[in-house]
Amino acid sequence: MKKVYLGLLGFAMAGSVVAQQPRTESPAQEYGLREAAPVERVEKPVQSGQRDVLWSEDFADGFDGPNGTWTTAGANGDIWEYTTQIQAACWSGGADAAAQMSTRENGFMLFHADDFNCINPGPPQQFNQDPLAGELISPSIDLSDQPAVLLSFEHWFRHCCSAMFEVWVSVSNDGGATWTDYNVTGNTPANDYNENNLHSVNISAAAANQSDVLIKFVWNATGSSSHYFWAIDDITLEIPPDDDMALEGTPVYSIHDPTEDMWDNLEYSVYDINQVRPLVFSASASNVGATEQTGVFLEVVVSDGAGYETTLTSGSLNMPVGEIATFTLDPYTPPSTPGTYTVTYTINQDQEDANPGNNSATRTFAISDGEFARDGGALSAFVNLGLDEYWGGNGFYFTEAGSIHCIGGALFNDSEIGAFFDFELRAFSATGLDFVANTDLGTVTQSMLNGSGGNNFTYLWIETGAVPVFPGDEYVPMFHHFGGAEPVYVGINGTSPDFSSYVIAEFETQSCAPCYTTSTYMVRIGMSEEFCESMIEEVEEPNSVASLEKVSIYELFPNPTRGITTVEYSLLDNSRVVMFMFDMNGRIVYSNDLGVVGAGDYRHELNFSNLAAGTYTFSIKVNDKHETKQVMIR
Structure with missing residues (x-):
């Protein structure tokens, strides 16, 4: 089965999802992704060695440098700015703290597509998805009698979300009539930050022995250029050493x-x-x-x-x-x-x-x-799709036979204590990303949560028992957010190649069933009982709401029912009460948040006549504890 689906064109979903869609038609883009905290970045020394500097620019004087005036061009050239800070905007939280250009304190040049397109960081978040194009061009530089030239600069960038998008440096030796382009991103994955702030490129072919050299930093206008930023500082032209190799x-x-x-x-x-x-x-x-x-x-x-x-x-x-x-x-x-x-x-x-x-x-x-994972293991961001229901996860390929016993994920700090969540196992078929199995129902507790850099994973057992896998099988374990008034946020760490991580969601203006994304969910698989047992804290029956003697819940009657049934319960204390009904696939088909209810005896008539005949699970949650009962609808 070809797993070819449209990507997410923007941070709110975009584009309908069509199986067998050509892979080149639509680059994926990140959606609803928020930085959890300042980006963790390992400081690396600038490796410039003992070189003879021919020309330099640290942007201490902004556009009006000591060597002449820098100019901008392109449809959105005015986005290039002289600044000392990378604004968080909609999707760049933490980027400023992680920027390590050597002289950033006296200012640097920034193309901030995120800031330009961000209407409101939210909530609710509003973000334009306009492709942007802008160029930053140096004054003319005389490199006569220089047989070899090395361009070095420090930069901090992130681009999104496909290999279709590039930033590059161009060099002209004829006043800008013609340009030679140089790749300066290496193979930095889309939707990721560059690893080292220093980049060097030998531009001798275009600049050596030339008297009118221009250097141009290009942010290219494609479908992916509406996101993130490019910060540039501490540019030098140097006489390169004879022998110098560099990893790209x-x-x-x-x-x-x-x-x-x-x-x-x-x-x-x-x-x-x-x-x-x-x-x-x-x-x-x-x-x-x-x-x-x-x-x-x-x-x-x-x-x-x-x-x-x-x-x-x-x-x-x-x-x-x-x-x-x-x-x-x-x-x-x-x-x-x-x-x-x-x-x-x-x-x-x-x-x-x-x-x-x-x-x-x-x-x-x-x-x-026992553990099988694709994420990097340290929460760096989280999925924020508001209060809508969605599923998100990553694809896995199995080379040997085995069993999936449990699925786990890393939950972010802002998740609502007491909210429900679970995980599902899905697989591609001719009809899409189909349900295979779900885990037990999870309830968010404080001990499950993670801040920036956290690696605390919460695992839940596959509800119907282990799912066998065989060589060549592929499955997608997915975090499931039920939606409603109690949000649960799953972490993100890493970048996924196109067509390997997916989201399922229904929004007001578009559908993803599924769409692929380049963000890697912190969702993992447990492949041995021993591993799952070590990761899952068993909840003893005395922790149920009934045994804690905060509430007495009686059977729903009649049960089985043709649609109308009654539940009676008694509260000993003032408590927040929420009622849910789940179908056999674990989806919420009914919910009623009663708010804070005083101590006393209560009876509620429930109308399930709009539900199809079958077996359901009714749950009444009191504060952060819940009690469930099976309901049969005829």
Whole structure:
């Protein structure tokens, strides 16, 4: 079954969902995503080495720098601004605290698409989705008699939400009549932040020995350009060292092609011990030095910190000045031993590198005796779709037979204590993302919640027992928000390739049944009883509302019923009372929030005549405890 569905065009849903829709028609975009707190960012030293600076700009004087005036162009060029702060706007909360440009205190240049399109950060949130285009252009620079030129600058960016969107730098040597474009994002995933604030690119081909050089920073107008920002500071033109290689973007440990239909090669953050599979390490590197580099190769070291270590290498090649190459290793299967594995990527060459600090990077993955996950494990944002019902989760591929015993997720701090939630297991069929099973009903407690960086996962048992899986099976575990007056927020961490994470929701103007998203839900699978038992805190029967003697609930009568039934209950204290009815798929089909009710005896007549015949579960919740009874409608 082709899992090709339209993406989410904007933070509120957009576009109808059509199976078999061409993959290139609609880039996915993030929806209802709010930063949980300032973005956690590991500070990295600027690796500029001992270079001879030919020209520099730190924007201390704004557009009117010491070398001349910077100008803007493009349909939205006036969005470029001189500032000392990245406003939170609708979707950039925490970005300012994480920006680490060396001289940011005296100001930097910013293209803030998020701020421009944000009408109201909410709630309720209002956000335009207008594609934007703007260019920031330097004054003319004389580089006569300079046989080699290295452009370096510090930047902090996030773009959304597809590979269709790019930002780049262009260089002209004829007053702007023609331009040479340079990729400056590496392979930073859409919907993610760049990892290092320093970027260097050898622009000798366009700028060396030229007397009228212009440098242009381009924010491109595509369907994905309405979101996030690009901050630029501390620009230098330097004489590059002879020998200097640099890693580009984020290296990977598994290569997934979104145009393929299977999820076997996704990057899973945690592999269940029985779902370990061959990994393919790959990284890109560029020659930013002044001379050709010979014998360039990628070295990968995998270690677990407990004695296991193995070293893998790619083939070698020679790289001319300015060339970017991607190195991919043969498949490697990690040991089936639980632990956290660190992957260190290093670019080596025959020559001694002048700046080895930008030649290495690390990634990590884990192997677990029972847990299977795709998220990064530290809550960085949360899904905020208001009070509407929705489902959200990630796709998983199974290489070996096993069983799914439980599903878990990380809940954000703002979730309502006492609110209901559950998880569902779904699978694609010819009709869509179909229901397979649901977990027990969960009730939010304080101990379940997470702030920024939290990794506290709440697991619930599959209600009808373990679901068997077989080699080649694919399932989507999903968090289920029932909707209503009590919100529950699930965390986000990571970026999902197109067509691998999904949301199901019905909104006033559009439908997602499902839509794909590039945000990775913090929703995980438990694949052993022992693991699930260790993660699930059993609720003893004495904790029910009846046994706590706060309320006495009697049988609904008549039961079975043809639609009209009566419930009687008695409260010993003033309590908030909410009534729910769930169908056999765990969906709320009736709810009635009675508010705070005083102590006493009560009788309520309930009309379920609009419900189809079948078996339902009636629940009456008193404060943060609930009691359930089965109801049969004829």
